[in-house]
Amino acid sequence: MLSKLQNTLNSLSSKKSLKYTLYISAIIIFFALILVPPIIGIVIKAPAMQSFLKQPVLVNSALGAISNSFIIALIVAALDLIAGVPLAWLITRGKSRWLSVLDTFADIPFVVPTAALGYSILLFWSSSGGISTLFGSSLISPGWLLVMLLHFTFSFPVVVRVVVGAMLDYKMEYERASRTLGAPPLTASRTVTFPIIKPSLIAAFSLAFARSLSETGATFIVAGLVFQNGPVFIQNLSNGLKAGTISQATYEGGTVFASLILIVVSLIIFGLIRVLGQKLTLPFGKGLPSFEKKLSYKKAAWSRNSIALFVFIVIVLIPSLFVALPAFQAIATGSTLAQALMGQGIWSSFWQSLFLSYSLAAIVTVLGILTGIPMAILISRKTFGKLPSTILDLLINVPLIVPSIALGVSLKFFWQGIPGIPEFLLLVFAHLAITYPYFVRSMSAAMERINVDMEEASRTLGARPFTVFKTIVLPITKYSILSGAIIVFTRSVSETGATLAVTSNLVTAPVLLVKWVNSVRGIVAPIAGVNALTVGLACGFLILFSFIILLVLRLLTRKGKI
Amino acid sequence: MPDVRVVNVTKKYGKLYALDNVSITIHDQEYFSLLGPSGCGKTTLLRLIAGLIEPDSGEIYIGDRRVDKVPPEDRDIGFVFQTFALFPHMTAWSNVIYGPKVKNYDAKQAETIGHEVLELVKLNERLNAYPSELSGGMMQRIAVARALAAGAKTLLLDEPLGQLDAKVRNEIRYEIRRMAKDLKLTAIHVTHDQAEAMSISDRIAVMKKGKIVQIGTSQELYMHPNSLFVAHFIGESNFLEGYVTKANGESEIELRQGLVVKAFNQMNIKPGERVVLAIRPETCEMKKGHVASENCLFGRVEKSTFEGIVVRYEVRLENGDRFVINRPSLTEEWSKIGEDVTITYPLDKAHLFPYPESGLAEEIKV
Ligand SMILES: Nc1ncnc2c1ncn2[C@@H]1O[C@H](COP(=O)(O)OP(=O)(O)OP(=O)(O)O)[C@@H](O)[C@H]1O
Ligand SMILES: [Mg+2]
Numbered sequence: 001m002l003s004k005l006q007n008t009l010n011s012l013s014s015k016k017s018l019k020y021t022l023y024i025s026a027i028i029i030f031f032a033l034i035l036v037p038p039i040i041g042i043v044i045k046a047p048a049m050q051s052f053l054k055q056p057v058l059v060n061s062a063l064g065a066i067s068n069s070f071i072i073a074l075i076v077a078a079l080d081l082i083a084g085v086p087l088a089w090l091i092t093r094g095k096s097r098w099l100s101v102l103d104t105f106a107d108i109p110f111v112v113p114t115a116a117l118g119y120s121i122l123l124f125w126s127s128s129g130g131i132s133t134l135f136g137s138s139l140i141s142p143g144w145l146l147v148m149l150l151h152f153t154f155s156f157p158v159v160v161r162v163v164v165g166a167m168l169d170y171k172m173e174y175e176r177a178s179r180t181l182g183a184p185p186l187t188a189s190r191t192v193t194f195p196i197i198k199p200s201l202i203a204a205f206s207l208a209f210a211r212s213l214s215e216t217g218a219t220f221i222v223a224g225l226v227f228q229n230g231p232v233f234i235q236n237l238s239n240g241l242k243a244g245t246i247s248q249a250t251y252e253g254g255t256v257f258a259s260l261i262l263i264v265v266s267l268i269i270f271g272l273i274r275v276l277g278q279k280l281t282l283p284f285g286k287g288l289p290s291f292e293k294k295l296s297y298k299k300a301a302w303s304r305n306s307i308a309l310f311v312f313i314v315i316v317l318i319p320s321l322f323v324a325l326p327a328f329q330a331i332a333t334g335s336t337l338a339q340a341l342m343g344q345g346i347w348s349s350f351w352q353s354l355f356l357s358y359s360l361a362a363i364v365t366v367l368g369i370l371t372g373i374p375m376a377i378l379i380s381r382k383t384f385g386k387l388p389s390t391i392l393d394l395l396i397n398v399p400l401i402v403p404s405i406a407l408g409v410s411l412k413f414f415w416q417g418i419p420g421i422p423e424f425l426l427l428v429f430a431h432l433a434i435t436y437p438y439f440v441r442s443m444s445a446a447m448e449r450i451n452v453d454m455e456e457a458s459r460t461l462g463a464r465p466f467t468v469f470k471t472i473v474l475p476i477t478k479y480s481i482l483s484g485a486i487i488v489f490t491r492s493v494s495e496t497g498a499t500l501a502v503t504s505n506l507v508t509a510p511v512l513l514v515k516w517v518n519s520v521r522g523i524v525a526p527i528a529g530v531n532a533l534t535v536g537l538a539c540g541f542l543i544l545f546s547f548i549i550l551l552v553l554r555l556l557t558r559k560g561k562i
Numbered sequence: 563m564p565d566v567r568v569v570n571v572t573k574k575y576g577k578l579y580a581l582d583n584v585s586i587t588i589h590d591q592e593y594f595s596l597l598g599p600s601g602c603g604k605t606t607l608l609r610l611i612a613g614l615i616e617p618d619s620g621e622i623y624i625g626d627r628r629v630d631k632v633p634p635e636d637r638d639i640g641f642v643f644q645t646f647a648l649f650p651h652m653t654a655w656s657n658v659i660y661g662p663k664v665k666n667y668d669a670k671q672a673e674t675i676g677h678e679v680l681e682l683v684k685l686n687e688r689l690n691a692y693p694s695e696l697s698g699g700m701m702q703r704i705a706v707a708r709a710l711a712a713g714a715k716t717l718l719l720d721e722p723l724g725q726l727d728a729k730v731r732n733e734i735r736y737e738i739r740r741m742a743k744d745l746k747l748t749a750i751h752v753t754h755d756q757a758e759a760m761s762i763s764d765r766i767a768v769m770k771k772g773k774i775v776q777i778g779t780s781q782e783l784y785m786h787p788n789s790l791f792v793a794h795f796i797g798e799s800n801f802l803e804g805y806v807t808k809a810n811g812e813s814e815i816e817l818r819q820g821l822v823v824k825a826f827n828q829m830n831i832k833p834g835e836r837v838v839l840a841i842r843p844e845t846c847e848m849k850k851g852h853v854a855s856e857n858c859l860f861g862r863v864e865k866s867t868f869e870g871i872v873v874r875y876e877v878r879l880e881n882g883d884r885f886v887i888n889r890p891s892l893t894e895e896w897s898k899i900g901e902d903v904t905i906t907y908p909l910d911k912a913h914l915f916p917y918p919e920s921g922l923a924e925e926i927k928v
Binding site: 171173174176177178179180181182183184185187188191192195196198289290293 | 661
């Protein structure tokens with residue numbers, strides 16, 4: 001049965017017309033589902049900018065906020081790379097069996113729903129209950145520093161994921177060759193390993209950068225009233241509209257203005273990264289090898305690993321998990337746990353939402369892989385020529401750059417215009433749009449590193465394109481595919497902003513958690529039965545289940561069963 | 563001076579002994595080959611010498627220095643990888659001068675060295691091409707040039723010719739040997755091709771299942787194999803099973819169906835013991851008809867194959883054993899299928915071995 005299917009796929013895959021049909025449908029899907037919905041609302045409302053532009057004070061504050069966005073995104077993405085690469089190194093090169101677990105831990109900040117994550121970071125760094133208890137006063141108060149910490153935290157997993165995938169797919173022989181030629185380990189990495197996995201390093205940087213640019217919900221929580229970046233500016237406009245302090249036209253104009261500038265400038269930056277990134281080579285650094293030699297050996301490696309672990313645990317892991325801390329209290333007291341496990345009261349809706357979230361994430365992941373792979377091939381293999389592939393490569397970033405609040409509004413606008421679509425499908429489309437770029441980015445970077453030779457070799461041995469893909473491309477890039485799938489899955493499980501915008505009846509886990517968090521923070525009317533304990537336990541469950549799913553997935557691939 | 567000494571080295575992967583208590587000394591400026599079937603541990607041994615993997619136990623010396631705790635970059639070795647491992651992001655030229663550069667030579671020096679080694683490998687074109695744009699032969703030369711440019715006195719080559727076609731392979735193998743000799747290098751060359759090993763090596767170590775079976779020059783291995791495995795792996799042998807019936811001086815062996823032949827019994831195998839007599843196809847004479855003489859076997863031709871220089875006959879002996887024999891194709895009249903023949907073999911070139919405990923087929927399995 002399976003082999004029959006394979007035969008059919010095989011004979012179909014060598015038909016030119018079919019191949020192009022596949023590619024073209026990938027492009028159509030991309031435009032119709034991924035690219036257009038997130039920006040249509042913005043583009044259509046562009047004329048609303050006129051009235052906004054007449055208010056110089058607001059325009060200035062928008063421009064200031066947007067430059068904050070770019071400054072923070074650039075710094076954060078760079079810091080993420082600096083901290084994430086050593087951790088990825090440790091995960092892939094270390095010998096301990098526990099590294100798979102560490103690897104999975106690195107995904108956690110991505111699993112925590114963004115709003116809960118913001119709350120968690122706030123609790124940890126600046127509330128009296130967090131790390132500040134050690135210092136007597138609030139260690140870091142809301143503002144730009146806290147925003148940077150938050151962004152560092154939530155974009156860190158992307159970098160680790162993409163770089164780990166790249167390092168696992170990397171052929172160690174190159175590094176060994178470099179060592180036998182006299183290069184100490186650090187020199188070998190700098191002159192051979194990093195240049196070879198450069199496409200993935202660039203992809204990691206771009207993804208972290210984009211993620212930092214667009215995140216709204218969590219940023220708003222930790223920004224306080226003292227700091228604005230682009231998305232927070234839009235959120236403030238939206239709040240102002242609700243409070244009646246600004247007009248509908250100003251709100252729309254401001255949202256469109258900020259979003260458009262963010263999109264256009266980041267596309268330019270991405271274009272530059274892509275063009276310059278290919279030319280960028282690290283200087284050989286005469287004299288550096290002997291310096292690196294001193295650094296390379298055991299002690300240096302030990303301290304590098306320790307610092308990487310320390311940064312990860314103290315700045316990324318604990319602050320993200322902090323919100324779930326009351327879970328232990330809940331387990332200790334027992335009654336909340338018992339209620340939760342039996343699905344009593346508020347908990348029945350929790351379990352439903354959890355089930356919805358995981359089913360949704362699974363579907364989105366499968367669809368993302370199916371639609372993403374042809375696109376990754378198009379981009380990395382330049383099937384339709386260099387320019388089209390560059391343009392596609394730039395465009396897939398768009399859903400990442402649009403501030404998530406604007407994205408939500410835009411998606412809603414687009415999909416509500418099409419009547420009769422079930423809400424679940426709306427959710428699938430929305431999540432697909434948001435997660436798609438992650439998969440394609442990490443996959444196309446991986447494919448760029450595959451020697452076309454190998455594919456050609458396999459073709460000449462009589463393999464049809466589908467077999468080539470299955471026997472050559474898939475095994476060589478399987479870790480990158482896994483990495484991409486994990487990002488899609490976790491991002492879908494935690495997505496809040498856009499989900500809120502497109503749904504009215506369906507409640508995913510993050511949406512439910514945001515309601516609960518808001519109730520605990522006193523922002524909305526209190527929900528009966530919801531307190532810090534239940535929020536902690538709920539976050540705890542979400543994190544635990546995601547952790548288990550990811551760990552199992554990872555162990556399965558490690559054993560080479562995929 | 564870089565003698566390379568490996569002393570009691572063991573390397574395990576899980577339960578598998580990739581190397582089992584191996585000791586070997588390779589002399590300064592020797593061209594040495596590690597030869598053996600796939601999976602016998604050749605690459606493992608070479609990588610241990612290079613420092614790419616660490617031994618579980620044992621010692622490794624290069625020159626007077628014990629190196630088994632020394633990282634590869636400090637062992638002063640050059641390594642040519644089976645897949646070449648040319649850096650894909652660098653041009654051929656940058657690959658070649660990578661070694662001098664990481665060793666902090668100044669640009670001029672690096673350039674001089676680069677040109678010198680490229681001269682040696684006779685390559686002076688397409689230096690600005692990337693590895694993916696080069697032919698297999700060019701990649702091979704660049705890989706060797708790169709290893710030489712690092713200035714090492716010990717050159718380790720892991721099946722450096724494996725990826726080349728037969729013709730190019732035959733040319734390049736002599737060139738590599740010549741270069742190693744000119745530069746006075748100690749070279750260790752891994753291969754599973756016995757013709758390659760025999761044609762270029764000063765000495766060869768034959769390996770099997772993580773152990774070294776025999777070390778010697780090509781002639782020694784060919785003329786005096788110390789085991790059935792070597793007799794089978796180096797060149798080719800006919801194996802006739804039997805029992806020793808008389809054991810002083812020229813022993814007598816009773817083959818299957820009571821056929822009695824003579825053999826030198828260098829190992830002093832006692833009467834009654836089960837043995838295998840190994841005779842190389844090219845050492846025998848063959849006459850038409852059944853003509854009795856010393857050390858002769860009667861048989862009938864079942865198959866003949868023209869192989870260029872020789873004709874290869876498969877003969878069914880009168881006791882039912884199969885026997886292969888090669889005869890010159892140009893200087894002799896060919897025998898036909900179905901013809902009766904008499905085979906004579908020289909006593910001093912037939913080797914007698916005890917029957918292996920694990921069985922003959924298992925012993926010579928590669
Ligand atoms: N990293 C590894 N992990 C586990 N087993 C290994 C590893 N490297 C080698 N082995 C095993 O050790 C044994 C020796 O391998 P080695 O590569 O040295 O063989 P080889 O003689 O070079 O073979 P070939 O001619 O096929 O290259 C083999 O059985 C191989 O499967
Ligand atoms: Mg090998």
